[in-house]
Amino acid sequence: MTETIGAPRSDIDFAQTFQIEGQDVRGRLVRLGPALDQVLTAHGYPDVVSNMLAETLVLAATLASALKYEGIFTLQTQSDGPISLLVADVTSDGALRGYARFDADRVAEAETRNGAPVPRLLGQGHLAFTVDQGADMDRYQGVTELDGATLAECAHHYFRNSEQLDTAIYIAARTRRARGEKSVAGALMVQRMPHGKSVDPTDAEDAWRRAVAILASLTDDELLDSGLDHDQLLFRLYHEDGVRAHAAQALFHRCRCSRDKVANTLKSFPRAEIIDQDGHVGVVCEFCKSAYAFAPDELDRLFGATDA
Ligand SMILES: [Zn+2]
Incomplete structure (x- = not known):
């Protein structure tokens, strides 16, 4: 486990890497509690904006945990809907922060309507990933259109079209501050390793389908249950195949402004x-x-x- 000196500790703010035993499937489990609360408390956004920012933060932490980098990973949406901008960034030592820009009247109007969150709240636009590793290093950037019902679906499209990497992501967030509840967000991502060791392609395909089916069976309540630690949740999901958890990285809220x-x-x-x-x-x-x-x-x- 990564020690984070001087940072607030919590039992839930972690990015956990895991591998399903004997398969070419790797995964990431990320959950945010107190770190998310600290980000949201600074802003006092309307609930739907807090919720979208929470999803953006947990997605950013998940994607960042799948990359090898030293620096800053940024996930950003820019669009023409009620929420015009969502930004979340995560440093390689686990510090995260984020904010949103939105039109309060349009958000209030959107809250009275039903419908998928991305078309309703973000509208048309794009989702961009940037890795900034300092002046002398490569700046990696990926961009995809916001063509999905949810942020998770938009990320799926990105991986399918740009990375040719089979990826499934489940995201949940609960940020009902008005009722005095604590905010919590979680993401589970599984990816099929591009150069698998599995001898039999049919077995590999079956294993992948099973990993995705299990991810699809996950509920918001399970993912957001702070009474279940990461190991317990992974075991509950993948115990039939066996799951090996690797190092977990602590995540915490910290701004880099000065x-x-x-x-x-x-x-x-x-x-x-x-x-x-x-x-x-x-x-x-x-x-x-x-x-x-x-x-x-x-x-x-x-x-x-x-x-x-
Ligand atoms: Zn700041």
Whole structure:
């Protein structure tokens, strides 16, 4: 298990890698509890927005856990519906954060309608994955259209069309803060290994179908039951074939914003365009709502007094 020094510990905020015994199927189980609550508490979004952001966060953590990278994995939707933007990012050490942009009136109107979440709340647009490993490293990006009823379906389309990788993902989230409940989200993903060792293709096909059928039998209640730890849940699902759990990575909420980073960003704008009437600048981090205020004398130093 990955030790996360200085980060909040919880029994549920983990990404767990597993393998079904004797088969070319690997899996990821991710659940978020307190870490998710911390992200959502900072925002106070309407329920449907919180729910979509929770799904985005847990999907991001799941996809990130399947990649080998050192840096930042970002999952982002951009679309023309009531929720125009969803962003979640996860660092390779397990820090996650996220936010949404939405039109409150359109969200309120959408809440009165039934229908699949992606067409109803996000509309037309795309889902993008980015891996940023620093200036000298490759920047990997995948993009797919939002052509699915749910985020999980959109991710399926991506894997089928872009990666040619058989993938099944189940996502659930419960974020009813108004009733005083704790937020929880979970995702289970199984993937068929591209270069399997199985000798018999028919056996491999059967094993894959069984893994997908088991995933499809999962219920929201099971996935979101914090009384079941990861091992218990995996055993319950895959005990007939046998399941081997690998290292779990702890996930936690942490924003990477800082006064220095904000100051650096400010320097890229003309001072006259960013100051208010009194010559001050106020910036609020979209991810964590931290507020950064810069007084005129500080801006003098930042921009150089001659540039005032
Ligand atoms: Zn922040």
